[in-house]
Amino acid sequence: MIPMQRVVRRGALVALSGLSLAGCSDFLTVSNPNVINASAIDPVNDAATLAASAQQNFAVAHGWYAMYQSWMVGETLVAETFPTRNEYGRREVLNTNGSHNTDVWQPISVALSSASAVLNLTLPTPTSNLSYARAAAFKGLSFVYMAESFCVGVSNGGGLLTTAQMLDSAVTSFAQAISVGTANASADGIQLANIARVGLARAQLQAGRTAEAIAAARAVPAGFVFNIGTIDDPAQRTRLGNRLWQFTLDRGSITVAPAYRIANDPRIRFRSPAQHNLAPQDPASGPFFIQDKYPAFNTPLRLASKLEADYIEAEATGTAAQLAFIGARRTANNQPAYAGAETATAVLTEFLEQKGRDFYLEAKRMGDSRRRPANVLNLPVPGAPYFKAGFAQIGNQTCWPLPLQETDNNLNIPRT
Incomplete structure (x- = not known):
């Protein structure tokens, strides 16, 4: 995979400037290294850079999602005064919420659009081009995050997308990433294909297509793990560092x-x-x-793994498989054996509790809560008092609205 340091330095190429810097003889005048002349970019020769930037844009979005979702599903409490962030803890996020637009919607929209831009290029050897595989994998993940979190979505300024449409779009992107990454046959290509297989299993499960979810999950090789790399650069911590540690x-x-x-x-x-x-x-x-899961700015964040694929397969297979997996995860983590009821409902609840522990602060529980709302424990309870005084009671949101900035400025969204 492209080293994270290399990905990071190229991240600015996604937002290209059409302005050129005028020459001058004043030795006090310096050029801005972060401003790039669009005419200097060759989309074909620079496709690898652009694809790496799309990957890094998704990495930025993932950090925000892991934090904001943790408030929404009760993994963490909002330990700050910002009303916009306390809306997540209260499960009542308004479309006028500024943090919702800048921290949540914009990053995933940028990840999606930058990946789409790479896929719209005409590149050589399209059936095995690594840039296509990378862009398709992270486009698929962007659609999954949007589908699991937002009530409706938008791609590249288009019209409204339903949850089903977003998941179907993710499936299409993952299929491309698997095909192209496998045909590329390099270590990077195979890794991208496996990331896409985990994402495909996740999207199919969320869409209710259990047979397809099982097939995708079983195709992930044993021991597979992909982590988002981070670095401790004091000047770039918001883009390059571990978000959960930054906000701790x-x-x-x-x-x-x-x-x-x-x-x-x-x-x-x-x-x-x-x-x-x-x-x-x-x-x-x-x-x-x-x-203390992420105790430093350079602590990596797990994104895709065989463990997640195994959870997806067990959930899609049924109660017996879930019960067996509960026992395996409890044993692996020095927990006592499960002694609860073995009804389908009780087993699924315990199964998702074990999954919640395995993937704590990894941006997976909101999708679980939307798919299986009766079986996810510890969600903030609608109508209950908020844990801090001075705020309204907890609401009943299960997904987020599009921010007003999107609905007001997107001409493809009908005005009501």
């Missing part, structure tokens, strides 16, 4: 929710107030239990 250390925004302060489970790593000297941005949020 620098902002004090994330406190581990009480239901996840689980002792002796290695999957839920956190530090109590007695174990650190950090403070929440909002003192009214109570004791600051910080996540």
Whole structure:
């Protein structure tokens, strides 16, 4: 795979400037290295750079989604005063919410559009071109994130897309990534194909196509893991660093929710107030239990894995497979054997609880909660008081609205 440092340096190429810098003799005048003349870009020769930028754009979006979804599904509490962010903890996100537009909608829209731009290029050896495989894989993931989180979606300024349409678009992109990556046959190509196989299984499960989900999940090789790389660059932490650590250390925004302060489970790593000297941005949020899964700016973030594929296969297969997988995950993490009821509902609830622990703060639980709302534990309860005074009670949102900036400026969205 392209090293993350290389991906990062090329990220600026997605937003090209049509302005050229005038020459001057004033030695105090310097050029801005972040402004790129569009005429200097050769789309064919620079396709690998553009595809790498699309991948990095998705990496940026993933960090935001992991954080904002964690508030929405109750993995963490909002430890800050911003009303826009507390809307997520209250499950009542307004379309006028500025953070919703800039932190959530824009990053996934940029990831989707930049991947689409690469796929719209005419490149040599299209059936095996690595840039196509990379762009298709991350376009598919962008559609999955949009489908799992937003009530409706939009792609590249087009009309409204239903959840089903977004998932179908993801499936199409993943199929291209698998085909092209496999035909490319390089280590990068095979890795991209496997990322796409995990994404395909996820999209098919969310769409309710269990047989297709099982087939895609089984095609993921044993031991496969793909992590989003991060680096600790003080000048670029918002784009290149680990978002969850940034908003733990620098902002004090994330406190581990009480239901996840689980002792002796290695999957839920956190530090109590007695174990650190950090403070929440909002003192009214109570004791600051910080996540310790991502303890540094350069801690990688797992994106796709055989473990996720195995969870998808077991869920799609049925109760017996879920029960067996519960036992395997409990044993692997030194937990006592499951002693609950073995009805389909009870087993699925326990199964998704084990999945929630395995993928804590990995932007997967919101999709689970929309697919299986009765079987996901610890969601903020509609109508219950918010955990902080001065805010309205918890709402009943299960998905997010499009921001007003999109609906007001997109001519393809009907005005009501």
